[in-house]
Amino acid sequence: MAQTLPGAIAWWARMRGAQPAVVLGGDILTYAAWKDWSDRVAAMLLAEGLQPGDRVAICATNSLAYVALILGVIRAGGIVSPVNFRCTPREIAELCESTEPAIAFAGPDQAAHMAAAGLSPHPMAVIDALRAGDPAQVAHDPQPDAPVVIIATSGSTAKPKGVVYTNRSMTAYAAIWAVESVSSSPGARVITLAPLNTSAGFVQLLHYATQGCTLYMEPQFDPLRALRLIEAERISCFGAVPAFFEFIAALPEFQAADLSSLRLATAGGSRVSRQLLETYAAKGVTIRQIYGQTEIGGNVTMMPEHLALESPEKCGWGTVFSDIRVVRPDGSDCDPHEPGEIIMRSPGMMQGYWRNPEETAKVIRNGWLHSGDIGTLDEQGLLTFVDRMKDIIISGGLNISAAEVERVASEFPGITEALVIAAPDARFGETPFLVYHGPAEVDVADLIRHCDISLSNYKVPRYVVWSPEPLPRLATGKLSKPAVRERYAGAHERLPRVR
Template sequence: MRNNVGNLLSKRAFLHPDKEAFIDVHQNKRLTYSQFNENANRTANALASIGVKKGDRVGILLMNSAEYMELFFAIAKIGAVCVPLNIRLVADELTYIIKDSGTQTLVYGNDFQKVVAEIRAKGATATDVVNWVHAGNGSETDTFGHNFEELKTKAVETEPERSGFEDDPLFIMYTSGTTGLPKGAVQTHNTVLWAALTMAATWEMRQSDRFLVALPLFHVGALMPAVMSVYCGIATVTTKAFDPSLYWKVIESERITNSLMVPTILHLMLQVPEKGFSDFSAFRWIALAGAPIPVSLLDSSTAIGLHVEQLFGLTEACGPGCQLMGADVARKVGSAGKPFLFTEVKVVDLDDKEVPPGTPGELIIQGKNIMREYWNLPEESTHTLRGGWLHTGDVATMDEEGFVYIVDRLKDMIISGGENIYPAEIEKIIAGVPGVSQVAVIGQPDPKWGETPMALVVPQAGCSLDEQQVLEFCQGKMARYKIPKTVKFMEALPLTPTGKVQKRILRQQLSDE
């Protein structure tokens, strides 16, 4: 049988038709696998009725919902290509991605009518969209588009004819663009299946599990756990958007067993009163991705009996890279862990030669879950995937036991007087200054050294900090040439939806001052 990811849902519905599959908290919608699959079939047939066929790109601009995942599996079944769109982008940014991907059908929700109107106002040549599909109430549907519910009502629930298999593209997910314009990572039916396989095989999953999808579904850290849940035959639970108080209530009421979050989400959850009286006894583990787990967050979680694990993943790897699990979380603080079961990693020099343990180099990853290419970027694809390995652009070390430690991004490295300085190393130390909420370190031009480090610090609410306090804290904790020459205080740092600091925007903001 040739692999089509849509078959995962069809087969799961055949094996376990009455098992709970998807809980949409916002809409109070509960679907069995049979219902989930029937809805996906209706959606697939509805898309086909407006001309969507194999290879056509279908953009999704929706909040987290049952409809989102029904669309994803519907697109998979008919061999079209899903383009998950970042719900936080403005019209210009969305227009770039829609045009770059060649999206011909755009499905959008009520929350995005205004931004879609702005995109349309740019004119017919701004995008290649032919079908505008409004997934909203009939009375509110835009006059220029199709109504999603009406299309589904007219469609049959029988299985559509399969199209799109194996190495055919399944989705194009655009990177967050922390260092430049976003690039579309092309994932196929095979890479998605292998990502689900390696996640399920590495994580401690059980047939009775209930997985909370805590990130927005346009992100690989949400979409792939939702696919893995279907592979495992477990229940997926999601809310429309992040709400720290609501998450605790959902964890209790739905008996959530596991989730994937970013540290910022968990940090905010630990600030609300619900953490003190919610029953999370069923909650076995949370995987935290997107940034290293701060020691303070690890301690706060452990103090209330919450087990967290560190995950290192990439859009280009369809998610899975490394995982730090079990007792190693406390034993190997700061590590990204070891590679997933069906994934291999190495740390290499500029000639792609493996470096000795403890030596910084570029982290490269190999596995059947690695992207096929960057969309429309053949030279960058060849460079990034040279030698059959995904070159992550992350500087890392590996210890004698095979645990990986992410040091920094290659592009963020500061060269000062010929010395390589990794900002993440400095950020980790400054994060320990009492009263520091967030910190980012970037290079600033220096007539003598070329570049020197500058620390951008966000103080905790109600805390008073000055430059001298920060610099004195650094003394003796790092080499003198690494100590920032300047400390600048800010109200907030520009972040991606997954909590990563957008240093490109930071540099631009500072240069404009």
Template sequence: MNLQALPDRRAAADPTAPALADDGIALDNTGFLTAVRRASATLHGHGVGAGDVVAVKLPNTADLVVALFAAWRLGAAVTPVNPALVAAEIAYQVADAGAKALITDTVCEGVDCEIVPVGELLAGPGLDAAPVDPGPDALAMVIYTSGTTGQPKGVMLDHANLLAMCGMVIDALALDDTDHSLLVLPLFHVNGIVVSVLSPLLAGGRTTVAGRFDARTFFERIEKARPTYFSAVPTMYAMLAGLPSDVRPDTSSVRFGICGAAPASAGLLAAFEARYGIPIAEGYGLSEGTCASTLNPIAGHRKPGTVGLPLPGQRVRILGADGGDARAGESGEVVIAGPNIMRGYLNRPEATAATVIDGWLRTGDIGRLDEDGYLVLVDRAKDMIIRGGENIYPKEIETVVYQLPEIAEAAVVGRPDPVFGEEPILFVAPISGVILDSDRIHQHTRTGLAKYKLPVAITILGELPKNAVGKIDKPALRHLDAQTR
């Protein structure tokens, strides 16, 4: 089975079965194939072929899913672009990925490639050739995730990665042709793409793209679409659990929900399940591992406070300080191996070599395995902030702040937030003799960062605290923030 010909196989097997829907359209298998063929012909007309990369910057719609399959049909790879990024961030990703074309619904300035308006995508006659099969080792996706250097890195996933990951998800969730996912997570993340689109379609089921998440209307979508499952982040579950007590939806169609992307409290998940009757399975994974590596069993014992057992076909180890396996119950760095591990970071061989060692992915996360083999996450070795399921890397914000000539020192840390989990806050110190203006800093960050990355507070100090080796002491800054709130 491959992704390129999936629309053809579905249409041949059951032409009128539902495949893909959003707020505006509903496509059966034949309609899905027709849309993919038209989009493929349009991309081919813009010079896209095997080995190229297509950037896609769209909100959550069926068009985005069609664009994925249209690019794969030509033997091209896809790099999904977060629509919330500002112009400079979009231009960087498109250039770094070497994209041949950008599919978009907005004007994108500073982008040096073919621009394909989404309205043109499905306007072609659909006279494309048969799907190209470049092989399992061919690049399928480039997912961008920031690193500690502050420069977003392209995670290269090949077709073998995606198919292995989808097989694991289908197996772990027992998906079949009766399953129907309601997609509420963004389609520029692997979670949304793999768990809520590719896996159900490969299993013979279908997907409804719900668009932008709104807690006030979420259960109306559940009652209308009658999905069998959905995947969400802790912030979404917190919002839904906090709805007025008179909200009593019919959730009888839903077999389960999945929670990932950030740590969730056992109390939150228990409260959600008790109120709405939907079992929630918490999992863990990274883009570098194609999506997920552990999951609490849907049909087995779910352990609150853990992120579950390794998915079928994956191995999870805990490394001690000496680089060997940690002793039973001891904490250490979580490392993962399996056919889902990325090919590497695009154009960054050194970063790849430091991250994937002898086939094992160094996650940078600290955890331990309990007596039953369930993974318990203890801490993050990296300083990443997770705001409502979105990864924010302090170095990326700090790099933008350091563009201001009056800034001598800058440091970003996470502040706990009851709704979003964490929020970024910024500490700065001026060069000698300069008076800093927090409004000017706010204004500057708004031009260089997506809205969700903006610091919620700026604290100006004469000098930032340092540790014994002279580095900025971020634990001290977190402590300072806690004392002053």
């Protein structure tokens, strides 16, 4: 089991067996208990006929049972296929059409949607029942290069692609950041807020667990609870979108709060303002901006602590094992401050997109991952993120494919063509703004109900506007999103929210 996730957890079960690995709602799962529980889960899956490489779909909210199931699937040689618990039956069916899970599990609130998508999920109570019991012997020997998870990621296409990580890539990612930051050394205490079905939630769990940390897993973000948790549990590491740091800083309790335990604070997903940096710096905390994406395994840069305050717009440079470049369309390196495409390579990089060699070949070329993002490097090699070439809306840290929303909206009677752009949002950073053309205005309430059937709540447009004229097009005949962005810039300020 060299360089595998189960091997890493087994190591900490021996070295720090009594240390909490995951704490959720006051319930504590130690490293020793996690290993034993996951072994029993693995034995159960193998008894059900799970074969190496079989996919196991999981649709549930965060729980300790979910944590045990993830490791149990990997220990048995299966591939975890997390399903967003917000997904509609249609979204679940589209995802599983590609992953073809051999076994499925669902939480009590997600079982009906899984069944409507054509699956026959086991209840998560089956995993809960295995928390206690005799030690299990698991014959399967996990392999370092075996795939362990397929993370659905929204891209420029209407349907999500599945990013594949292996044991080796995930343990390598953890090793990169163990070298880069002593703040997450064994025993460090980490808050993780993201759902386990997302790359952020899944990677954080196994990244910090591979490093021997204790994860405080919160079911949802509550600013006051997060602040109290940092103080009471002496949290060492906290990473979130900038908006979450803003919400905490806005609390009346923030001024008197003791944040002295925080040794690593990172923010990604949108730019960190100088005001936010200064607010936390006054409390002795340096927020360090990061850059990355699911395909690279997580983040590939972290702003050096001693430079973060003076250059809040910058995201740092590559790591001891990772490289970043900014290149022109011909592949040559851009000059300092010249914008170009960000490309990167890292041992934590994805193996590829699940059953999608064509898309994999588009983004991984000559060992470099082409991000589809525009950035610049300065004379020191520090990265500044400029814009996304891919058409992604990031709302509250969650990626939304504009193409997916457009596809669903275009199915509504009376809509001839539709484009979705990002509108600024005080709470979530960005939110979907739908512009459509048709012979007449449609009933917006009916349109939103139509979107609710096929899209997760956070993907449903918050603003809708009708264009009596056909939407602008490029010379190639494609709809021109830049022209629509320019035409409707600031329109959200005078339009009512429909959601």
